[in-house]
Amino acid sequence: MRTYLAPGVAVASVAVVMAVGVYAVAVIDGIAGRLASGAGRIGVSVMLDPPRTVALLLMQRRHRTERADGPGWAIAPALLGGLAATALAVVPVARGTAVADPSTGFVVFATAIAFVMIAVFLHGWSPNSLFPLIGAYRYGAQALSLQIPFLLAMLATALPAESLAVMDIVEAQGDLWNVVRQPLGLPIYLVVGVGVSFWGPLNLPDGADLVGGTSAEDAGTDRLAWEFARAAMLFAVAAMGAAAFLGGWWGPLLPGPVWMALKTLCLLVVMVATRHLVARVRIEPFVVACWTMFIPLALVNIFVSGALLL
Amino acid sequence: MLGPLGAALAVFVAATVAMVALRSASDAIAGVGETAPERVPFLGGHPPEMHAWSRFHARYYVMALLFLAFDMEMVFMYPWAVVFVREGGIALVEMGMFITILLVGVLYAWRERALRWA
Amino acid sequence: MAGACAAVGLSAAARRAASRAPVPVFPVAGIGARREMDDLLVEPRLRIVDTPAAANVLLLAGEVPNALVAELALLHDGLSHPRTSLWWTLGAGVAPVIPFSVEVRDSDPSALVDAVVDAHRRLLTGELASSSPQLPDEDGAPWRGVGPYGQGGTGMTGGVPYGRPMAGVAPDRDGLRLDQLTVRIGPFFARFPTGLVLELRLQGDVVQEAQLVLPPSDVPTARVASTPFSDALHVPVRVSVLELERARSHLRSIASTLVSHQLGSLARRVLHLARQVRPGDDEEVERLHRVLRRSQILGWATSGVGHIASDRLEGTAAGPILRASGIARDERTDDPAYVGLGFEPIVHEGSDARARLAQRLAEARHSLELAGRAGDIDHDPESPLESPRGRLAADDLPAQRILPLIPALLAGMEWGDAVSTVVSLDLDTDEVLAMRATDSEFLVP
Numbered sequence: 001m002r003t004y005l006a007p008g009v010a011v012a013s014v015a016v017v018m019a020v021g022v023y024a025v026a027v028i029d030g031i032a033g034r035l036a037s038g039a040g041r042i043g044v045s046v047m048l049d050p051p052r053t054v055a056l057l058l059m060q061r062r063h064r065t066e067r068a069d070g071p072g073w074a075i076a077p078a079l080l081g082g083l084a085a086t087a088l089a090v091v092p093v094a095r096g097t098a099v100a101d102p103s104t105g106f107v108v109f110a111t112a113i114a115f116v117m118i119a120v121f122l123h124g125w126s127p128n129s130l131f132p133l134i135g136a137y138r139y140g141a142q143a144l145s146l147q148i149p150f151l152l153a154m155l156a157t158a159l160p161a162e163s164l165a166v167m168d169i170v171e172a173q174g175d176l177w178n179v180v181r182q183p184l185g186l187p188i189y190l191v192v193g194v195g196v197s198f199w200g201p202l203n204l205p206d207g208a209d210l211v212g213g214t215s216a217e218d219a220g221t222d223r224l225a226w227e228f229a230r231a232a233m234l235f236a237v238a239a240m241g242a243a244a245f246l247g248g249w250w251g252p253l254l255p256g257p258v259w260m261a262l263k264t265l266c267l268l269v270v271m272v273a274t275r276h277l278v279a280r281v282r283i284e285p286f287v288v289a290c291w292t293m294f295i296p297l298a299l300v301n302i303f304v305s306g307a308l309l310l
Numbered sequence: 311m312l313g314p315l316g317a318a319l320a321v322f323v324a325a326t327v328a329m330v331a332l333r334s335a336s337d338a339i340a341g342v343g344e345t346a347p348e349r350v351p352f353l354g355g356h357p358p359e360m361h362a363w364s365r366f367h368a369r370y371y372v373m374a375l376l377f378l379a380f381d382m383e384m385v386f387m388y389p390w391a392v393v394f395v396r397e398g399g400i401a402l403v404e405m406g407m408f409i410t411i412l413l414v415g416v417l418y419a420w421r422e423r424a425l426r427w428a
Numbered sequence: 429m430a431g432a433c434a435a436v437g438l439s440a441a442a443r444r445a446a447s448r449a450p451v452p453v454f455p456v457a458g459i460g461a462r463r464e465m466d467d468l469l470v471e472p473r474l475r476i477v478d479t480p481a482a483a484n485v486l487l488l489a490g491e492v493p494n495a496l497v498a499e500l501a502l503l504h505d506g507l508s509h510p511r512t513s514l515w516w517t518l519g520a521g522v523a524p525v526i527p528f529s530v531e532v533r534d535s536d537p538s539a540l541v542d543a544v545v546d547a548h549r550r551l552l553t554g555e556l557a558s559s560s561p562q563l564p565d566e567d568g569a570p571w572r573g574v575g576p577y578g579q580g581g582t583g584m585t586g587g588v589p590y591g592r593p594m595a596g597v598a599p600d601r602d603g604l605r606l607d608q609l610t611v612r613i614g615p616f617f618a619r620f621p622t623g624l625v626l627e628l629r630l631q632g633d634v635v636q637e638a639q640l641v642l643p644p645s646d647v648p649t650a651r652v653a654s655t656p657f658s659d660a661l662h663v664p665v666r667v668s669v670l671e672l673e674r675a676r677s678h679l680r681s682i683a684s685t686l687v688s689h690q691l692g693s694l695a696r697r698v699l700h701l702a703r704q705v706r707p708g709d710d711e712e713v714e715r716l717h718r719v720l721r722r723s724q725i726l727g728w729a730t731s732g733v734g735h736i737a738s739d740r741l742e743g744t745a746a747g748p749i750l751r752a753s754g755i756a757r758d759e760r761t762d763d764p765a766y767v768g769l770g771f772e773p774i775v776h777e778g779s780d781a782r783a784r785l786a787q788r789l790a791e792a793r794h795s796l797e798l799a800g801r802a803g804d805i806d807h808d809p810e811s812p813l814e815s816p817r818g819r820l821a822a823d824d825l826p827a828q829r830i831l832p833l834i835p836a837l838l839a840g841m842e843w844g845d846a847v848s849t850v851v852s853l854d855l856d857t858d859e860v861l862a863m864r865a866t867d868s869e870f871l872v873p
């Protein structure tokens with residue numbers, strides 16, 4: 001019997017968790033930025049700036065361009081946000097507790113990740129402007145190259161569990177976490193997670209060389225919704241990483257959900273901090289690295305861990 | 311009553327609708343109305359001469375074909391992962407052969423400079 | 429009634445909160461203002477943005493030549509409501525042609541930030557009205573179709589759907605004939621120096637052809653701002669002052685490179701250093717080098733990008749660009765003031781963006797070390813002068829020699845690499861704004 005919540009409760013709990021997660025991403029980003037720039041002491045402003053920026057963006061008028069694709073522009077951040085929420089919904093927080101735990105939860109998560117490419121492309125296509133368009137197509141190359149290493153790295157975690165349900169994947173880590181059993185998996189997953197949420201060094205669609213890329217014509221709640229959805233996607237990826245690689249709710253002393261939160265926070269710090277530490281990659285060498293380095297490594301990961309299971 | 315997939319779908323629909331509503335709410339707060347020059351796409355100061363919408367040369371199309379092949383492989387790997395431990399070594403060998411054939415394809419694409427485009 | 433009161437109270441609280449958020453500012457650096465504008469990145473109360481759609485405040489510093497007035501007006505109109513515009517005079521004599529809401533005469537950066545934050549607060553509470561559009565509400569590309577929904581007309585390619593033409597096809601080395609976009613990347617592109625206009629033919633994200641667009645020669649050049657290097661052409665200036673200024677200029681150029689590679693926090697760190705560095709502080713730059721090595725800015729981000737062949741650089745005397753290609757030519761070797769200091773030019777191999785970045789870093793360190801040892805030696809106006817960008821003489825600016833390299837350099841490059849290359853050339857804003865099209869090599873708008 002797979003667990004799930006009633007729709008109303010499901011939506012409410014995902015909304016709360018998503019809001020907390022996005023706020024956490026914003027605060028960690030602020031702290032990491034201040035630390036990297038050597039600004040001295042970190043004040044209370046790092047906690048207050050995110051809601052202040054939200055208020056500012058709410059008051060800014062949305063920007064329109066001539067002959068834009070209005071419905072597409074409206075749907076793009078909403079689609080990204082919806083996908084992030086779906087990805088978050090399949091992550092279990094404790095044994096027998098999940099918003100939605102289908103028997104193919106892993107596939108639902110992978111689908112949500114794959115569709116991000118559509119959301120970003122729509123976001124770049126809609127304004128009918130040059131820089132967003134280049135950003136959209138660039139993300140196409142990035143997303144296609146990242147899909148396979150992502151799937152392979154995560155698939156290795158399904159092998160010991162003999163199931164595609166995320167609850168079972170976490171359940172199977174009772175004796176040993178997957179990060180120990182399959183050491184190559186988590187690094188690849190983190191790189192791919194940063195890439196799918198186009199964050200930091202892999203922020204090619206919204207890059208500085210494209211002066212904001214797909215977000216170049218965004219203002220007001222367009223920008224707010226897009227940034228919110230992006231941070232939510234990053235949070236969802238970190239949460240799934242904590243579940244699939246770091247043992248989810250397993251841990252001594254503290255209750256399961258607390259361990260989940262701590263592990264998610266850990267991965268979130270690593271992923272968010274890359275933005276202030278690593279330069280943006282160039283798209284071509286990155287595509288080559290994905291196909292010739294990450295895929296073979298992920299395959300080695302699968303086959304070695306598979307062989308050890310037998 | 312909806313089942314787990316139904317719950318996930320409900321979350322997806324609710325989140326999408328909520329974000330569209332948020333976006334539209336700003337029209338009430340911040341107002342609408344822009345003149346024609348305010349709607350010109352930004353290129354640094356000059357207006358654009360032609361529409362950005364064009365048959366953009368997505369030079370990575372060869373890599374996209376390679377992705378298709380691996381995506382089909384992933385379709386087979388999903389059920390394979392579930393039954394792997396039960397089937398034992400023969401499953402490992404069979405999938406290994408499949409993957410090796412595909413990796414030869416990647417090697418070919420790499421040698422043919424399909425992964426580089428500028 | 430209670431609901432309305434709550435709504436009003438909530439909105440007032442929201443406005444107060446919004447006025448305390450970092451103010452989104454789109455900066456335009458005019459003549460003599462680039463250094464001050466780059467330094468604004470470190471201000472925590474401002475958020476420097478790349479596009480006008482993201483900005484509420486248009487900040488103009490210094491003086492923008494009249495040739496760019498139309499573009500400035502279009503830029504102003506691109507800002508999102510509620511918007512306002514500030515002019516930071518910084519000693520400029522002539523007011524900008526389009527009216528600016530607020531004028532700041534104090535050259536102190538913190539006074540400027542206070543003025544910006546205050547103007548933004550008044551904008552959000554309604555005391556300051558949102559700046560009205562500068563250009564009349566006329567469609568630049570009017571279009572009238574035939575059918576009831578405005579559709580129809582004569583043809584697609586060759587026609588003008590929705591006012592603007594579609595891109596035409598052009599051959600490509602792939603063998604495919606796909607669309608080629610012709611765009612003019614304007615004077616206020618955030619990664620380029622103000623005034624640099626490129627007319628590009630893009631196929632996909634690869635530049636097929638690039639050309640520079642410069643104002644015609646009959647447009648008068650505005651006054652040139654004074655820097656220690658321009659002063660050194662006329663009066664004796666201390667070598668330690670020159671070398672300190674050179675180190676600061678190189679550090680600012682490195683910060684600009686970091687921003688273009690999305691390392692804004694590290695760029696702030698470099699700008700902090702540039703502000704507080706003193707002669708003899710070369711250890712600080714060494715520490716910075718170690719931090720930068722980890723960030724891959726000297727690795728995958730710039731390696732192999734923007735390679736210039738050494739024979740193209742012959743005769744350009746382009747300073748660090750020339751020395752990063754392995755040619756050890758430096759005007760300071762012929763300067764008697766430096767002979768006593770035992771000056772030897774530093775050289776790097778590779779002639780790509782990575783070599784130029786490493787070159788500027790090494791030269792910054794070297795300059796601080798020289799400045800520490802120089803004491804009271806003066807630079808004689810008669811001796812050759814090496815500015816941070818190359819040989820500088822009365823009518824012989826480095827930008828005049830470097831800009832002609834750009835068209836051939838950018839052809840065939842992917843867009844991100846093209847931007848990295850132009851950033852690595854470290855063009856001076858004042859020099860670019862002073863350039864005029866003297867021969868048919870450059871396009872005239």
